[in-house]
Amino acid sequence: MRKGPMSGRREQGAAIASASTPAPSGDRIGDYEGSSSRARLLDVVPIAWLDLLLLAVADLPLSKGEPAVVEAMVHSLAAILPTYAVGACFVAEPGAPVGGPREIKRLPEGMVEPPAGTDPTRIFPGLAYEHVATIPGSATGSTLHVASDDHELDPDGSPAVNLVERAASALGRALPSAGAIGAAMERVRQEAAALEQRMVHADKLATFGQVAAGVVHELNNPLTSIVAYSDYLIRRAIESGGQHLDDVERLRRISESANRMLRFTRELVSYARPSGGAAGPVVLHSVIDRAIAFCEHVLVAAGMRVERAYGAEVLTVSAASEQLVQVFVNLITNACQAAPPSEGVILVATSVTASALEQRSIVVIIEDNGTGIAPEHVPHVFAPFFTTKGEKNGTGLGLSIVKSIIGAHDGDIRVESELGRGTRFVIDLPEKR
Ligand SMILES: Nc1ncnc2c1ncn2[C@@H]1O[C@H](COP(=O)(O)OP(=O)(O)OP(=O)(O)O)[C@@H](O)[C@H]1O
Ligand SMILES: [Mg+2]
Incomplete structure (x- = not known):
């Protein structure tokens, strides 16, 4: 397995010119940013290369994950350094079949790498000189490689080595976001498909x-x-x-x-019929009774009984009655689909908040003694397409429709539930007087 650059280079001795230099590391690259070293870097690295590197970093395909990002950098380096061999080595690429590291190699036109056996530290063992830059924090243990057949090249002062170290350092900064963006994009892709x-x-x-x-x-x-x-x-x-x-x-x-x-x-x-009829004064109890009548067959099939606990007052709301019927049909249907094995009861209770204020609020409670909702599902039940009934049995739209209708009537709906004991929906609606 190819490891960090230093140990192998020592074994290689003079064959790799950079063996005599200190190990390139994130710190060393950081040194270049000090004002005295910066002058030196600018001495040895043409500004045009740095500009091109900057553009390459800006263009990294961060959403595609680490290997694609490193590969894109290799392409850019090959374009910036047309007389050098450049490449990358992935030691532990995620999802890759077991069987050793993967290499990407770009040789300049006309350069032929002589066969030179194998060297686990190099991807261009046939060339006279190779410098390996570790990518700090790489999840795949990736390294960037720059190589040349020029024996005279001074590894320490080589602009190409400096540039590749710069590139490795920039990748080290970009890769954590590549991982996060890649994971987020994958989630978005999965959610979009669902x-x-x-x-x-x-x-x-x-x-x-x-x-x-x-x-x-x-x-x-x-x-x-x-x-x-x-x-x-x-x-x-x-x-x-x-x-x-x-x-x-x-x-x-x-x-x-x-x-x-x-x-x-x-x-x-x-x-x-498409609902959305004009809002007008609606007697709430009649609307609920209509919904219950409409659900009669569902109630019978589920063995559920409805218990009405209506307040004594005639309660009027300003609503499109068909929409309100739909609210109660959806809630009753859900309660029936969560019916207990026996003695299923749906309590429908209405009341007005005892307020001296002009605008009173009507409270409707629809409570069942059914299966209840798992605590981790409770926060999601009003979300469109959330269903625990499987694709064939539920669209997961019922409660989201309920919520938007109640919201359109300036009301509010909340849910309380306990697994194995039942579920209570509480609706607040402004009273129309
Ligand atoms: N009374 C209830 N008791 C237990 N779970 C409920 C109850 N009401 C809603 N749920 C849970 O909330 C989820 C979402 O309900 P919603 O009505 O939005 O969709 P659905 O009933 O699954 O499908 P659809 O209504 O589109 O046929 C349900 O799948 C169920 O898990
Ligand atoms: Mg439903």
């Missing part, structure tokens, strides 16, 4: 909703006929002396069932 999947799902549901609304609409006419004809037949059976009482009873059942379906389809159509 969001896209959910959007596709939500879109499918929306299309399904439109299809369902169309189907319901089509059902309305035949259902109306069934109700009308069964009522007519009941009347006729009774008028004809009631000889076939069994049939009258059967017809009544047909009529009742058809009526029930008709009510349900009408509710469904009004629910599916």
